[in-house]
Amino acid sequence: MAGTETSKIPQHRKLYELLRKHIVEGVYPKGSLLPSENELCSTHDVTRPTVRQALSRLASEGYIIKHQGKGSIVRSLPKGIGILSLQGTTSGVGKHNLKTKPISKPYTRKWPEDFPFDLSELELESGCIVLERTRIVDGSPVLYEISYIPNINLPRFTNKSFENKSLFDVMRSNYDIEVIGGNQKIMAILANKEIGNYLNIEEGDPILKLERKLETNRSGYSFYSSIYCNTNNFYLEGSF
Amino acid sequence: MAGTETSKIPQHRKLYELLRKHIVEGVYPKGSLLPSENELCSTHDVTRPTVRQALSRLASEGYIIKHQGKGSIVRSLPKGIGILSLQGTTSGVGKHNLKTKPISKPYTRKWPEDFPFDLSELELESGCIVLERTRIVDGSPVLYEISYIPNINLPRFTNKSFENKSLFDVMRSNYDIEVIGGNQKIMAILANKEIGNYLNIEEGDPILKLERKLETNRSGYSFYSSIYCNTNNFYLEGSF
DNA sequence: GAGTGGTCTAGACCACGCA
DNA sequence: GCGTGGTCTAGACCACTCT
Structure with missing residues (x-):
């Protein structure tokens, strides 16, 4: 009541x-x-x-x-970064001091040419909103994340603040959009200069790359992330 | 009946x-x-x-x-290697031609010094059985896996054949041991000469490393794997 | 034997997508 | 309006662990 x-x-x-x-x-x-x-x-x-x-x-x-x-x-609290579940990249980071820092304001653009997931007609013609952020654990950058959000019915999105906020929270509280599932591809690559800069490591260091697709409760509406992860001091952790 | x-x-x-x-x-x-x-x-x-x-x-x-x-x-069948669930490393590899090749016969040894998981007293004093295998997809090696199994009440284990068989299947059919859960750590590293050899890549190429712990229906009984994965042509895939 | 989680039944009402 | 999956109830029996 x-x-x-x-x-x-x-x-x-x-x-x-x-x-x-x-x-x-x-x-x-x-x-x-x-x-x-x-x-x-x-x-x-x-x-x-x-x-x-x-x-x-x-x-x-x-x-x-x-x-x-x-x-x-x-169980003992995970000491790694629980990025393998869908609770947001920050879940399970435990008592570590984690901060999210935007690289720039969100901006709109066309979808990248070599996008790793299939896109619908609607998604393609709508373009996407891009969000670039780094995650900082105990003072050192661990994740560099580029989120791609289809630019469909998201009024005033680019004005929202994402500092120290989960993208999931913003989507849920402002637009009633919830993530209900997804999948991801994981591979190891060498850092280039740009990524090395963001993650404070050398060019040529090994890093994890994740390509994620997050499905939502809006039928056919998904958003996407590319995540680059420095695993020198932290590792990704998952349970099943 | x-x-x-x-x-x-x-x-x-x-x-x-x-x-x-x-x-x-x-x-x-x-x-x-x-x-x-x-x-x-x-x-x-x-x-x-x-x-x-x-x-x-x-x-x-x-x-x-x-x-x-x-x-x-x-859904479309995963094109990657579904190593992120616990169905064995081969699940979801789809129609690819996947083979498992033992590097050597299983052998017993003491636990490694720098083992990435905590071990119980019983596990420590029992030592472990080691299994080294590569997985070959479409003719090229993709995974190199070292499994560590506590040497506790596993009669005639080292005589079993593991060629093209899942470790899970052997454990279940011979010893009634089933995997009920687990967790894993994932990181990116550079291949050394030995790993490069197994995976047919150059020293210094980026590879994925997974440390897994698999819990079983025998209370307190787990086994462990270190997995090295060449993600140049395939990637790891997971859903949630 | 008592308590725990593992499995299962046989229903019910709701929110959603579609014709 | 109908069928779908999402949620939930109120029980039941079993296998397992501990004492």
Whole structure:
């Protein structure tokens, strides 16, 4: 009744986000047991399948490990950069001091010629908005990310600020667009001068390159990222 | 009643594997719709949550995309190497001609000094079995994988053949050990002479390195892999 | 034996896409 | 309006772990 804003969020998602927050904040320390599924049921007034959906997402993202007959054990927080899930590039970076710095204001352009994903007619003729940012962990640049967003029905987008904000958050709060899935290609390349500059490494150093496609709840609407990652001091981490 | 061997496999898993096989074999071509969830229910005599569990795994591994109100659409088969899920390194390689070639027979040794994961007392004092293999796609080597398996209760393991067999299959069929989860670290490095040799590339070429930990249904029992990957012609692919 | 997670049933209502 | 997937309920039985 009260709060039409938040009541759209499914129960399993609310529980997932609550538990995730508690794990990250140390309410449930590493190695400890989460409350049992039945406890969570009665505490949050939901049924087991709902609880299990939340827990299975926590497990697939590496926050917990489930053991039959024992319970759900909190894992050590990932020390790497959890870029392999879709929670944004910053998820799981833990207590590291992470900042996002825009290289320039967002600008519009035609799609690059050698774009690594297939584009629809609509996407092609609309052009794209480009966002260039670096992510800085503990003072040193680790990621250089170029995001390509189809320029379709996004009023005043280029005026938004992205400093220390997730692109996902901006899309969700301003346009009600949520990422529901995606896929990515990963390869190793050598840094050129430009990338080396952004990541503060030498030309010829090995770096990771990711090409990502993020699908949203708007049917047929996706956005795209190319990410260059310096893995000398950090590595990408993923769970399954 | 008949077949105590197979009847242990959960229904959602059987359905998942059936649908996956059909997708890979082209029974459901790219872009086509899978049968609806309710159809699958009646066809396979299960209820919707069971069907949904199978479909959600297919979706998370990138085989299908679900669209509310439309149905589950078969995606194009990944052209990369689906190493980011836990289905073995060969999953999703599609119609490419993939072969697994052992570098040597499995051998036992102490754990390496600089092992990238924490080991238990039991694992440490038991030592490990090492398996070195290359994966060859369309005639050129793409992966060089070193697997570390704790030498605990695995009778006659070093006599098994691993040529063109998944380590997962050997573990499951011989020892009833199944992989239930894991995590991995990914970084970019430069090939040294040895790796360059295995992957048929130059020293100093950029390659991907993965450190994986695979957890099994034996409580506390995991195995480990270091994987070196030549991404000049192929790339790693993952979905979420 | 008690408690845990793993699996499964048999329904229900809703939001969405399409004709 | 109809069928689709998204969410959720209220139970059930089993296999596993611990004591």
